[in-house]
Every structure is written in C-alpha cells, then in structure tokens.
Amino acid sequence: LGVMPLLREHFTIVAPSLPGYTLSFTPGQARFGTEEIAECFADLMSELGYQRFAVQGGDWGAFIGSRLAARYPERVLGLHLNLLAVRRDPKIPAANEEEAAYLRHLAHWLKDETAYQSIQGTKPQTLAYGLTDSPAGLAAWVGEKFHTWSDGGISRDDLLANISLYWFTGAIGSSFWPYHARLHRPWPFESVRVPVGYAEFPKEILRPPRSLAAQAYADIRRWTVMPRGGHFAALEEPQALAREIIEFFAALR
Template sequence: MPINDIQPFQLSVADSVLDDLRQRLMRTRLPDEPPLAPWSTGTSVAYLKQLLDYWREGFDWRTQEAKLNAIRQFTVPLAGINLHFIHEKGKGPDPMPLLLSHGWPGSVMEFYKVIPMLTDPARFGGDPADAFTVVAPSLPGYVFSFKAGQKRFGIEEIAEVFASLMTDVLGYSRFGAQGGDWGAFLTSRLGFAFPEILIGIHLNLLAVRRDQKMMADPTPEEKAFLEQLNHFLKEETGYQWIQGTKPTTLAFALTDSPAGLAAWLVEKFRTWTDCDGDPETALTRDEMLTNITLYWITGAIGSSFWPYYARMHGPWPIPKGQTIDVPMGYVEFPKEILRPPRSVAERMYTDIRRWTAMHKGGHFAALEQPEALVEEIRTFFRHLR
C-alpha cells in the first residue's frame, strides 16, 4: 500500500457539538434510587448526578483534546473503512514494534500513560534497549475508526485488519502484541492465525473457555475459578446479553442521552477496577469522562457493541481443540473480571514464558497500574528481542 495513503490525524471537536452536549446534560431526567444500597442494582443515581454536574460545568474537553493530540495519530483506508491508529516511534538502539489493542468500553486514550514509558524508557529511568515503537489502533467500529453506515467487524476480522496494518501498511515483518479485554482476544487470535509474524503476545486478560476436564475433575484452583465464573455469569453478564443480542435497541438510548451513556460506562469503571467501591480511587473523573466523551462525539457506542453480537452468533475466536503456540506472557491483576488459573491457560497457550500475579489493579490496567504493566511488558519481551 502506498505510504501516501496514510494521513495525519488531529482531533478537533466543533464547539456546536460540545454546546449540544451541555444542553442535553442540563435537560437530564434521572431515575429514582431503588431502596437498596447504592450501586447494588446498577449505577448509583447520586454518584451519577455529581459526575454529570462535573461533565457539564467542570470538565475541560479542550485540555483532554490537546493531551490526545500530543500523540502521533494517523488514518489509513483499510478493509473498507478509514482506520485510525497511533504510531509513536521508539527512542532506543533497536525499538521493537508493539501492537497495543484496547477493548470495550475503552479506547486508545487508555494508553496515554504507558505509551511514553514504552517508547522512551530512558526518560523514566529505564534501559533504552527496552524501547518499543508503539502502534495502537482504534478498533474498527470504535470512536475514531467509526463512520455511520460502515461495515461491522468481529474479532477474527479485526485481527486480520491489524495484521495488515502492521505488515502491509507499516512494513513491520514481525512484531509483538499486547492487549486486555477484547484486545486480549485480538492478541490471542493474532498469535493463533498469524504466528509467523508474531514475536510474542502479552496479555492482561485470558481468552480461555471452559473445557470438559476442568468441569469434570477440577483442581482446587480450577474449582475456585468455576465459582468465580458462575458468579460472573449470574450477576455481571447482563451487558453482554443485551449488547450481543439486541445491540441496536440499546444504542438508541445511549446515542441520544449522554446521561444514559455515562451511566452505562461508569458502572463498568467501578465494577471492573480495584477501587473499593469508589471508581475515582482507580480512575480520575477526567479519565472516565474523556473516554465517555469520545464515544459521545463520535456516536460510536452502537457499533462498539458489534464484537459481542458477532461472538454470540459465531464460534469462539480460537477454534475448539486448537492452541496458540507463540511465546506468551500474562500479568494477573487481582480485580480483573475473571482470573483463570495457569492450568486452564496452559491448555490453550502452549508456550507460557512469564506469569505474574499483581497485588493491586483491575481491568483497566494501563490506566490503573501503568508502571506495573509497562514493567511486565518490558520484562517479557526483553528475552525475545
């Protein structure tokens, strides 16, 4: 693909879009608080009211926009869409290309803390030999990689797009990959489908499935995991079912109401972080609202549901009985959604080189524990350079 197909990208949201957002926030109708503990039935009404007030009166979008624009971003026509991606060159003797993949309800803004540490380790007291050149695409259908009416992509198709971005567009013959949430599924799929171009994969969520051995004769660790999984399936998968079966119905509400969008996303920021009940001990208000605002200004929340729909109506991204044989590293954060034991992971990932359990952190590791995540990525890939 000709290099001139790549276009620089700068974010500039029209004042009229921000004015419309504030007007909608002023007209918010809140539900009543159920007669149970706050957050027990979903987002706390009292908390959301405070967050919406701050979004309307205190949140400075232009500051966050400038912060995002300080990162080198581009777009390129690929697979029938205009794909957005970050491309930050590493500062070291031989930077390794590293693909970072985000998930839902995330965006590339999750990586604003880790990108400088990965690309310029010496600036943070590290070894320049550990430098990476970072490529972080917006998933097709997510924020900047979305345009109304474009085709939809499941995990398998997104992995093909990302492999083409790295090799055909950017010219990297081999690269490392890292991801959490859907990014972990994508990274795992890349390791399965394109092992010849993957130096290794690093995950902070495991894309494993239940198997008969674990169900029939579980070890104590597997039994604990099954109990964890059963609780998750009963209490925490409502979002998956609606996003995976009737995504458009939900998209009407969240595309029209910023309060509804914020409520839907902030509940995940609380439930999936290591926050002891207060999401602002794990993520700042500005971090949460920057991510929410990105979904709002792009109108991409409905299309971001598509991997759930594709997953629920198609096969598991790693075919049953198949394995991922490229070198793999994993870091487990204690408040991750699910934490399968190593015995389960080894049935899918045959070459686990590093397995680390952290004492603090949750699902949004790049925001919650950026230093710990970066150190794990550096250490894992150091022996594969």
Template sequence: MIPAPFQIRVSEEVLLDLRERLSRTRWPDALSDAGWNYGTNLAYLRQLVAYWQENYDWRAWERLLNTFPQFSAQIAGTHLHFLHIKGKGKRPLPLLISHGWPGSFFEMYKIIGPLSEPERFGGDPADAFDVIVPSLPGYGFSGPTHERGVTVARIAKILATLMQELGYRRFATQGGDWGLYITGELARSAPARVIGMHLNMQPSRSVLSQQAINETESQWLEQRAQFIQDESGYSHQHATRPQTLAYGLNDSPVGLAAWIIEKFRSWSDCHGEIERAFTKDELLTNVMIYWVTQTINSSTRLYYETAHQGYEAYRERIEVPAGIAMFRDEIPSPPRSLAERLYTIQRWTEMPAGGHFAALEQPQALVEDIRAFFRPLRDAAK
C-alpha cells in the first residue's frame, strides 16, 4: 500500500446540478399539525433547503476539510480515504476513529485538533494522539463499493491492514454507531494489536440482549423495545431492500437530506430543536459528503451485508480494556451490569449531556474522556 495525498475537489458541474435539482424540488404535502411525528418536518426542511440554495458555501467547508492531511489507498482491493494527523507531543499514541451511519469522517472535525495537539487547546502534550479517521468503505470519499460481502468484519480487516501499513504495530481505537462494531471486531480478532477500545455507544444485540436479572436491566429492555418500534424502520429497510431506497435518495438531494437529518434530530440531545445541537452548515456538509460522492446506496448496503452475515464481534466477551462514555440522549444503551458481561470495563462515564453524534455535540467532553481512558494504557503501545 502506497498512500497518495488526497484533496477534496468537487467539480463545479456537480454543484450546478445540485442547485438545479434543489430549485426543481416537487414538495409533498403534510398535515398542518404533523410536527416531526410522521418524519422530517416539511416547514423545517423548506427552510433548510432555502439556506442550502442561498447561503450555504460548500467551497468554504471544502477548504476547511482540506486543512486536514488526507490520503487515499487501495487495501485488499478496496479504495479507502482517510485522514492521518500526526500528534504533537513526546510520544503520540496512534488512535483509529471509526464513524457510522448517517455520519461521516466530518463528524470528527472538532476533536481532531484537541486530540492531536492537546497543548494548543489547553491540554497536556503527553496526551497527544496520531489521529487516523477513515471514511468507511462505501462511505464518502472512499467511494462506492462494488461487490458483496463488505461487512463489519471485512472493514475491520481493512483498517487493521491500514494501521499496519502506516507503521503502527499497536494502536488505540474509538467508535460509535458502526464504529462501535468495527472497534469491537478489531478487539476480538486482533487483541494483541489493540491496546484499548473507547466507545460512545454500546451494542444491544447478541449477549447483551438476554434475560434481565434486575430492574435496571428490565427498564433498558423496555426502552430498547420501544426504540425498535418507533425508530428502527430505516434500519430494516437498509438491511432488506437498500437498492429500492437508493433510487430516490441518489436522485433527490432534498430526499437525501430528509432521510439523514431526521436521524440527526431524533438521536441527538437537541430537545426537539435540531439546531440546538448542530448548525445548518454542519448538517448540510454531512449531507453533501453523501451527495457529491453518490455513496448513499453503498453506505446503506453495510446494513444488508452485516445483517446477512452476522455481528461477529459481539458473540463472545472481549478482553481488551474498554472505556465507555454514556452520553445522556444516546440511543437506548445497556446498563453497566449488562455491559460488564461483554467488556473488560476500566472506565465508565455518565455524561450529563449529548447524544448519538458525540464528536459534534459534545466534543470537549468526548476528548477529555478519550484522553483520561488511554492515559494509563499508553505504555502498552511501545
């Protein structure tokens, strides 16, 4: 593998086409009192699209993203885009951060600096990390995948190879959403290489979805059942018929935004007001990454592939040291008593605020927890 320097350069033709499509949107109707109960609110989406057309500046965000060192490489026949930021400190610890859906590498833009250059952000240079943030295969600038079998397990192997090729024999890992499963699979399949795993989400399948033995566990199972009933339609569609969905989402930028943004509102600590957690620019930049790369279809296929081949990482207890940051409004997550059946927990933090998109919502809290968890493990990376 020979990584090639990479810069984001979206053609003007793509941006002109986007503007035309936005201007020709055929809007659906909505009940006058629907709010967000039926899905993405029509009034809010119209407002956001008007901003997208008149005020949003992709080129400004493109320039910002290009301030991070980026690379691309072919690994095991799969194209991979990744950020690789060298830490500034005496002995930076390599940290692999994996994102999920409907996020992207962009989620991490607020935490990269504090993790890689802690002293510049008021921290201790001894806490510096070399930060590696891939776009998952099939996501963003890694581009669409073109074959079956791109599962969590395969992605974990690709990322393990990436870290080896970058010269990191041992490394730290962090993840939420799909990054949770990728991080778990790395720890399960290559425990000698992973010095520790920091998670801002927990799985709710396999060994965790077993009979409750106390009231706290029973309450969680009830919350999980309610979440499945109210919130998991998207996942079932992705895991069963993603191709059918792709025709609309790949053709309509408004349709794509509606599909993604509804989850940013539902899963964040925004109290129903999405812009309490994210700016319009942040929401649209994340949507743009899917739009300009045409990767909504391949991103959702990860659900299909993994559902049909299984969640390998969580069939057995993981012995690699684990740190878990429980953000208050995360998707319902198992209590510690259940988590301890799966993880070797060395740090457990109950966060007073934040939700599913922790790196965007509560970047300082996430950074501080990552630093604290890995501090006693750093000698293991020698």
C-alpha cells in the first residue's frame, strides 16, 4: 500500500482486494480464477461509473490486468505491469541467444521453484487445512516466498502484516483458487493490443526478453530495467514503481 499515496495526485485509484483473498473472503463464496476476477473488476468499474480506465498489476494482477485488456480493449486505456503474463513453456523455439538463456532459466525455475504451485493447484484443500490450523506453518509458507522473491526491501512489519491478513481472515485456502483454475484451464487471454508499459525488476521470478513478451503484448510502449527490487515491487520499491506508472500513463494522455 506504500505506493498508493504516491499516485493519488495523478490518478483516481480503485484498488480492490482480490475475491477470495483476505478482506474479500467469505466462507462458502464462489471460487474465482483470474478470468472471473477480471469480469468482476470490469463490472466494478462500470458500477463506479468508469467506462474507460487504466490498469496496473503484478503477480496475479498481471494476469487479471492482461485479461481485462485483452477482453475489453475499448475500455482499457493502457496496461502497466511489473510481471509479464507470458506462457511458461521452456520447449518453445528460441529465436536468439537472449531467448535461449531465458528458456534455460525458465526450465530451471519450473523444476526447482514451483512445488508450491503444484500443491496449491492440485490439492489446495489439503494444504489449506494445515496452514489454517498452524500460524507457524502459514508464516513459513508465506515468508519463504518473501525471502526468495524479494531484493531485501521488505520490512518485518510488512511481512507480519501480510501473514496476519491471511491468518485472521482464514483466507489462505481460498487464495489457492486461482492456482487451481490456472492449472486446469486453457490460457486465459489472447494477445493484448492496448498500449503496454513494463518495469523489469531484477529479482522478479521470471523476466522474459522483450522479443518473447511481444508475442503476448503487441504494443509495448515502455520497457524499463529497474536497478533493484523484486516480485513485491510495490512494497520494496514504491517510489520507483510509482514513477514508472506515472510516466507511462502520462505519455498516453
């Protein structure tokens, strides 16, 4: 949330909690994948009176934002991302050495770093019982990702606040729903054709080269390699991310 005060002078901000996550979780509610969340957010913007709007996202927000942009290009003015929702297939042919190096890294990442995706996507309820019942287990499950995916800019208070939101709402199990949907559904969107900006943080989990990104995002207007930061850019480097967002959308006005 540290990035939001930096953006208020430039934008009217709508920052909904993802359905099924922490403050947007109710026991027994319908299960949501990224496709349903994108539709929910499109309806939300209509209800609020915004027929056209800009979108920014990382992590699942990158998938949701990309789905919104692909499905509603007439409404999305532009899309800014700090993670690219490109297909994760190391067997696709490489057109150059930069792509080949990325695909080798992708193969290594899929082998060594995606156990969490497999269990959250295939046996989400089994895992949910353990993490809902054990604060130490939940802290380990969440904390390991902050340790591995960040560039060292996460405060202890921010980490504990994140874990506490899952613990006190009992929402860790429902946060696995998008993983289950992603594993059992086709790719959620076609090529995105609205203007796209991308901030590449060096400790992001995957950083595909621009040539591969262009296969999913047809109109990349801005591509900035950031000096530091990781997967949790809004927490780690709020000022740098805010500056990128402001400058990208200013160029579209």
